[in-house]
Amino acid sequence: MWRDHLTEIIVFSLLFLLVSAMGFVAARWRAPKDMAHLDEWGLGGRSFGGWITWFLVGGDLYTAYTFVAVPALMFGAGAAGFFAVPYTIVIYPMVFLVLVRLWSVSHRHGFVTPADFVRKRFDSPVLALLIAITGIVATMPYIALQLVGIEAVLKTMGVTGDNALARHLPIIIAFAILAAYTYQSGLRAPALIAFVKDSLIYIVILVAVIYLPYKLGGWGDIFAAADAKFDASPNPNDGILLNGNNQLQYVTLAFGSALALFLYPHSITGVLASRNRDVIKRNMSALPAYSLLLGLIALLGYMAIAAGVKPLPGAKEGTVDSNTVVPLLFDQQFPDWFAGVAYAAIGIGALVPAAIMSIAAANLFTRNIYKEYLKRDASPAQEANVSKITSLVVKVGAVACIVFLDPQFSIDLQLIGGVIILQTLPAVALGLYTRWFHRTGLIVGWVAGMGLGMWMLYQVASPTRKHFGGSAFPLSEFGFDTPKTIYVGIVAVLVNLAVAALVTLALRAGKVDEGVDGTTPDDYFADEGDPRVTPGAERDADSAREPVA
Amino acid sequence: MAAPEPEAPTTAPSRAKDHSPWNWLLFIPIVVPLIPAFFNGDSPRIFGFPRYYWLQLAWILLGVATTTLVYQMTKKRGER
Numbered sequence: 119m120w121r122d123h124l125t126e127i128i129v130f131s132l133l134f135l136l137v138s139a140m141g142f143v144a145a146r147w148r149a150p151k152d153m154a155h156l157d158e159w160g161l162g163g164r165s166f167g168g169w170i171t172w173f174l175v176g177g178d179l180y181t182a183y184t185f186v187a188v189p190a191l192m193f194g195a196g197a198a199g200f201f202a203v204p205y206t207i208v209i210y211p212m213v214f215l216v217l218v219r220l221w222s223v224s225h226r227h228g229f230v231t232p233a234d235f236v237r238k239r240f241d242s243p244v245l246a247l248l249i250a251i252t253g254i255v256a257t258m259p260y261i262a263l264q265l266v267g268i269e270a271v272l273k274t275m276g277v278t279g280d281n282a283l284a285r286h287l288p289i290i291i292a293f294a295i296l297a298a299y300t301y302q303s304g305l306r307a308p309a310l311i312a313f314v315k316d317s318l319i320y321i322v323i324l325v326a327v328i329y330l331p332y333k334l335g336g337w338g339d340i341f342a343a344a345d346a347k348f349d350a351s352p353n354p355n356d357g358i359l360l361n362g363n364n365q366l367q368y369v370t371l372a373f374g375s376a377l378a379l380f381l382y383p384h385s386i387t388g389v390l391a392s393r394n395r396d397v398i399k400r401n402m403s404a405l406p407a408y409s410l411l412l413g414l415i416a417l418l419g420y421m422a423i424a425a426g427v428k429p430l431p432g433a434k435e436g437t438v439d440s441n442t443v444v445p446l447l448f449d450q451q452f453p454d455w456f457a458g459v460a461y462a463a464i465g466i467g468a469l470v471p472a473a474i475m476s477i478a479a480a481n482l483f484t485r486n487i488y489k490e491y492l493k494r495d496a497s498p499a500q501e502a503n504v505s506k507i508t509s510l511v512v513k514v515g516a517v518a519c520i521v522f523l524d525p526q527f528s529i530d531l532q533l534i535g536g537v538i539i540l541q542t543l544p545a546v547a548l549g550l551y552t553r554w555f556h557r558t559g560l561i562v563g564w565v566a567g568m569g570l571g572m573w574m575l576y577q578v579a580s581p582t583r584k585h586f587g588g589s590a591f592p593l594s595e596f597g598f599d600t601p602k603t604i605y606v607g608i609v610a611v612l613v614n615l616a617v618a619a620l621v622t623l624a625l626r627a628g629k630v631d632e633g634v635d636g637t638t639p640d641d642y643f644a645d646e647g648d649p650r651v652t653p654g655a656e657r658d659a660d661s662a663r664e665p666v667a
Numbered sequence: 668m669a670a671p672e673p674e675a676p677t678t679a680p681s682r683a684k685d686h687s688p689w690n691w692l693l694f695i696p697i698v699v700p701l702i703p704a705f706f707n708g709d710s711p712r713i714f715g716f717p718r719y720y721w722l723q724l725a726w727i728l729l730g731v732a733t734t735t736l737v738y739q740m741t742k743k744r745g746e747r
Contacts, residue, residue, distance in 0.1 A: 203723045204700040207730045211693035214734055337715030358709075359719050365703040373701055396742065403735040406727045413724045 123275040126449070129458025130275070130465060133318070134292070137311045137466050141299030141473075144310040154499040156230055159304035159506060160481045161391045164225070168397050168404075170309055174474075175388040175401060176408045177312035179206070179379060181260075182267030182468035183532075185319070185415055190440040192419025193429075196348050196356045198364055200416055201372045206409040209376040210402040217380060217389045218398050219550040219642040224390050226644040227637065231478075232386050232546045233486040239549050241633025242557040243490055248564055249542050250486035253383040256539040257479045259531030260382070261516040264468035264475075265289050266441060266525050271461045273430055274445035286521045292465070293472075297513045300473045301506050305391055308473040315470050318463035320411065326421075326460075327414045330451055334424045340417075343424035353581075358420075363601045367590045370605035378536045378607060381546060383478035384471065394646035415444075422447040437582075472516070480508035530586045534575055537589070537607040541567040544611075544618050550642065553635050559622035567614025574606040689740040696730040 148165065150158045157164055166174060184202070191199030220235060229235050233253065237246035268289055272278070278285050299307045331337050341358060348356040355364050379385055392398050422443040427450065432439040445464070448457045484505040489496050496504070519528050545560045555563075577595055580587025590603035625632075699705070706722040713721045 197719060200720070200723060204726065207700045207726050208697045210730055210734055211696050214737070215690060215693055338712075339715075341715060341717060341720075358717060360703060360707050365707065369701045369703060399734070399738045399742075403731050403738060406731050409727050409730075410724065413720075413727070417720070 121276075123449075123454070125454035126275050126458035126461060127277070129455055130271075130462045133314075133459070133462035134465060137314050137469065138295045138299065140310050140314065141296070141303060141307040141469075144299070144306040145303040147303075147306055147310055153304075154502050156481065156484065156498060156501040156505055157228070159502045160230055160477055160484075161387065162305040162309055164391060165393050166309065166391050166397070167393050168400055171388070171392045171397050171401050172404050173312040173316050174305075174309045174391065174470075175385070176405055177308065177315050177467070177470040178384055178388045178474045179209075179405075179471075180408050180412055180467075181264060181471040182464050183260075183263040184412065185464055185467060186267045186270050186441045186444055188412065188416045189419035189422065189444045192416050193422050193427075193443045194356070194419075194440050195353075196344060196358050197360050198355070198368060199419065200413070201368050201375070202416055203409060203413045204369075204372040205375045205379075206412055207406065208373060209379055210405060212376065213380050213389070214399055214402040216547050216550055217386070218395050220386065220546075221389060221392065221395060221398055222644045223550070223637055223641045225646075226641045226648060230390070231383065231482050231485050232381070232542070233482060236545050236549060237486070237490075238636035239553060240545065240555075240557040240560065241636065242561075245545060245557050245561055245564075246486050247490065248561065249545060250482040252538055252542050252564075253482050254479045256535035257383055257475050258512065258515060259519065259528045259535050260384075261472050261475045261479075261512065262519040262528040263532050264472040265293070265516065265520045266528065267468045268292060268465050269520070269525070270439065270441040271445050271464050273439070274442055274449055275461065283521075286517075289520065290517055292469075293513055293517050296469050296473060297476075297510050300476060300509055300513075304506075305387070305474065305477055308470045308477075309391075311466065311473075312470045315463065315466040318459060319467060322456075322460040322463045323411055323414055325456070326418060326448075330418075330421050330425075330447075333451060334421060340420050340424040344420040347423050364590070364603065367603040367605060370608040371589065374540060374605045374607040374611075375536060377543060377547075377611070378540045381539050381542050383482055384475040387474055387478040387481065395643075396645075418444050418447060425450060472513070476509040476512040476516075477505070479512045480505040483508045533586065533589055534572070537571040537575060537610055538568060540607040540611045541571065541614050544615055554622070555618050556622040556625045556630070556632055558625055558630065559618040559620075562621045563614040563616075563618025566617040567610045570613050571606055571610030574609065578606070687737075687741045689737045692733055692737050696726070696733045699729060700726040 145153070148163070150163050153159060188199055188202045193199075220232070223229065223235060227234075227238060229238070231250065231253070233246040233250040236249050237243060240246075272288055277288055303310075331340060334340055345358050348358060355361065360368055389398060392401070425447055427443050427446045429438040429440050429446065430442040431437065445461065448460045452460065484501050488504050489501060493500070519531075541564050544555060544563055548555070574591045574595075575589065576585050578587045578589065578591055579585065589606050591606045591609065593600050593602050593604060700723065706719050706726075708719065709717040711718060
């Protein structure tokens with residue numbers, strides 16, 4: 119019953135209202151002369167320094183869903199759930215090398231999205247459209263999943279209803295507020311709120327990892343309890359260590375997820391909003407602080423085992439909602455007011471990434487669909503306006519996914535999302551280094567990677583379902599005599615690359631037109647204050663150059 | 668602003684800005700955390716943490732140390 123959780127609900131609501139107010143005020147924070155420009159609304163004026171970028175990108179990559187789902191995975195499967203730690207270690211050196219180049223070329227040409235870059239680099243509106251659609255499709259379920267994070271918290275507080283509308287009303291209200299201040303303030307809103315969100319999360323987790331082991335008998339006892347649980351379970355692949363069969367899956371999932379994460383439009387939006395190359399590079403040394411936090415959060419799953427937490431029932435009869443284990447652990451172990459703070463941390467933690475993701479998806483639509491196909495001569499003010507409206511549409515879509523469809527559907531889609539966003543790797547990430555691939559080769563490779571990835575995901579069964587049961591593909595399906603599994607995304611992107619390379623060779627032999635590269639080699643290390651970019655020139659650059667290209 | 672020439676020749680000094688041998692060091696924190704043989708074991712334990720957990724958390728420091736070193740070694744001197 120919700121009355122037993124009144125203190126928690128009050129603390130949660132107060133903190134939620136506080137950040138909502140901040141979201142609206144953010145429009146005036148570091149205010150530009152002219153907000154009616156996509157660079158301002160969608161990239162915060164490309165002016166964020168070290169601290170803001172740290173909070174913004176940190177708040178963007180480590181979402182509420184991560185904070186809820188990773189410990190839930192540890193709770194259910196053990197060591198395999200710890201992949202989140204290597205995943206968020208290996209991503210930073212890659213960003214350091216690759217996305218810094220994207221920042222430079224985008225800075226000089228005024229690109230807002232990765233598809234803008236692909237359009238110019240490979241002289242192919244079709245390839246850019248594919249990249250944009252991939253980005254939007256991959257991002258939508260990710261936004262919906264943020265709602266799953268909030269719902270886990272609301273459910274634990276007993277805020278439920280008899281029918282679908284009553285049950286979802288708090289989320290609809292929360293997202294309406296979020297939509298309103300994102301519309302008004304753009305990227306400045308999540309940037310400002312991220313300060314509160316991350317501070318709350320750091321406080322909650324530091325308290326949790328010091329106080330809970332003390333209450334539960336120490337780390338030795340916590341690992342012993344987890345070990346005992348997995349020993350008793352019939353599943354051969356759980357345990358507090360990996361076994362011979364899931365190591366390949368663990369490593370490919372960590373690596374593939376890292377590649378996918380930095381290709382997601384919302385990560386790129388966060389990176390492009392920084393002021394210069396040094397800000398990004400310094401942040402690659404500072405952002406792993408969040409990885410440590412995530413590692414400790416993951417271990418909350420074991421603490422929940424040691425504390426004897428029983429997850430709440432799921433949407434369907436006979437299932438459990440393992441996403442509720444962390445909120446339940448807090449409810450059981452913390453005083454009410456602190457549990458309220460912890461819930462607010464998770465709830466606000468959902469808002470920051472949801473805002474950035476909707477902005478990123480809106481930018482993709484505006485730049486690569488609206489401006490490319492619907493209104494070629496759109497002014498910067500019109501672009502900003504279309505983006506603002508699209509961000510509203512995207513959020514309505516995300517809420518509709520959760521209200522009208524089974525939340526499991528969003529989780530499946532997000533699994534697919536990671537695999538499909540990886541298929542933009544050859545054009546976006548490798549494209550930053552080489553133009554060797556032919557534009558048509560990249561398109562054919564994308565089609566091959568997408569097709570194979572979908573088929574593989576469809577084939578994966580889990581104990582509870584026949585299809586889309588996870589991302590661990592059994593190698594025996596390829597005819598290998600082994601129980602080992604591998605992450606679908608890695609296989610799909612390797613096939614994508616191979617096909618792109620073969621088609622490139624064939625087209626080059628046939629002397630098929632490759633288009634003109636609109637970038638020059640020194641674009642890739644241009645920095646703040648570059649003589650070829652002045653704020654005015656940057657804004658007119660595209661319209662001035664379009665007829666030539 | 669002049670229209671960019673697609674075939675603009677690459678000048679050696681400008682290439683050097685982005686191509687430092689120090690960058691190769693960044694492959695260490697990409698490869699090492701992905702080798703399970705290092706961390707997939709129980710002993711030794713530290714503060715009750717099996718090696719699997721403390722060593723993977725320790726790779727975070729490896730990542731931070733490497734990116735910091737490469738940043739310091741490749742940052743442009745004299746310009747700021």
